[in-house]
Amino acid sequence: MTASYETIDTHLDGRVLHATFHAPPINLIGPELVRDLVGLIEELSRPDAPRVVVFDSADDDFFFPHPNHLLGGAVPAMLCGTGALATAVMRASSARSCIVVGCVTLAVGPGLTAVALGIGNSALFYTSTVIAGVGFGVGYLGALRSLVNLADPEHRGALVSAIYLVAYTAFSVPVVVAGAVATREGLEHTAIGFCVVLAVLAVTALVATLRTSSRAARIMPPNSAGPTDSQSS
Template sequence: MSRTATSSRTGFVLVTLTLGLLVAASSAPSPVFPVYQELWGVGPAAVTVVFAVYAAVLLVALLTVGSLSDHLGRRPVVLAALVGVIASMLVFSQASDVATLVAGRALQGFSTGTAIGALGAWLLDLAGPTRAPLAQLVNGAAPPAGLMAGGLGAGVLVQFGPAPTELTYLVLAGLLLLALVAVALTPDVVGRAPGALRSLRPVVQLPASSRGAFTAHLPGFLGSWGLGGLCLGLGPSVVAGVFGLHNHVVGGLVVASVAGVGAVTGVLTRHQDPRRVMTLGMAGLVAGPLVLVLGLTLLSVPVFFAGALLSGVGFGAGFQGALRGVLGTAPAHERAGVLAAVYVVSYLAFGLPAVVAGFLAPHLGLRPVVDGYVALVVVAGVAGLTASVRAGRRTPRHSAAVPGQLRRSPEACPLQERA
């Protein structure tokens, strides 16, 4: 075994852990928000503003620097982004008002948007063609696993640890510092493409070979991440406001139930055809949220969490199937751009409905807002399920795309023309 091969395999593990940790840091503030509301006397609208700033700035980063690592290299871009995320954790740990939280979330959002596509593309680079299916699996499973770890871990620290508004962020800052050292030792293995300055123009760009697959799998991204936004944005509020459970660990369990089952589902379906995985996910995105609403109607915590677990199947399989279906068409030198496009639509679905729900909840009540949110997720699930079934009927079995097959592409074709 060569030294380069050993380094690449070790680097694959380190980049995987870094990706999961980055997503964990994004979900960790959710269990802390109720503490801020109690300490500072602020309402749900203030928390919604903090949530909205993160989602908006992350999207700006994806649209501008999301594909920068294709041109400058994975390592320097990820290192710079990790420095930004660490700084945001330190800002959070010293926050004493909403304005400081907004500043920290803005810094975290831009840094996360800068790194997330680069990390996913780096995994594919390090895996090479022979292990591409593994890299695609990790790209789909690491975000749900990170959401679970961040939400549940922060809930435990807030409930049982000292300094509930500081400890979570200081722990994450230390772990991210270790990740920064690990990334600095991980090799870049793919050459850099020209056009770094041109790539900064805010346009979502996809290779021509990926556009059809991206459109076909769009409901998977929208439904799965819309469900994730529901759990992170309203999950702790639902268990406290509807069921009267104010334990921060229980609030974190809502996130962990959906995201954890999502990660496990992604692993268990790794050898299945992406279209079948997508179909399973869309079915879960229809059934799971409906059971959630049934639990709220019956005021039954077990039924509610059963819906959360079933929703996790939809989250994991929906995102995994869609991601594998799209990444299988991406050429090596445009992977970060493809992943940036995936995360643009995913985080729009993740953030926008949650922000609207946060503003409507004080006026309409929590239950009607949750019902409307669930309806949107179910509509995306039905659309994706219908498309998957129709595609299965039209496409002969032997012509289905092989999971992990990376096809070369003609020149990139942007979703919107450059000026």
């Protein structure tokens, strides 16, 4: 056996190979461990490879963790459910207010998610998911409301179609890229980086929104209603 692995420690004892899984904190089955296990299986397929393999774990409490599908499904449910609830609560708010609230919570939520992943805090992770869900729902409501008001009634159908096309492209392409990055950098590091990028984009959108509103307020006469608030009510 000549190969070395990032998450599997191997040593030979005569014709017996001992393979110890070492992927802290709990031997999570991620891209690195899968890659190393595939490599080990390929090496064991050689004619001169050991015939007996003993697998064990460097973690006394975990060999491989069994995923909890209920908790796993709770994450998208919390994200989308909170977004729907927040949208209903803020349905009477102006487009600008929705965008500001959405940007703030989309910055805070993913930022806290990155921290939770880094320190391994489940409670913080689920809390940050709820906060991000508020930003997901309210931010989308504000953006949709402000854009729809820019089109004449006879063109709004085409505009909404274009909005959904751009929105779903924006959802899917970064995820595909993140999946490709995860195979090289690992799932945890990719997820943290993804959250940080999302938080930075939300802060950038917030600054742009506030600057645009401030500039519009300086240009418009004192008795004029702002285009965003008046059109979105």
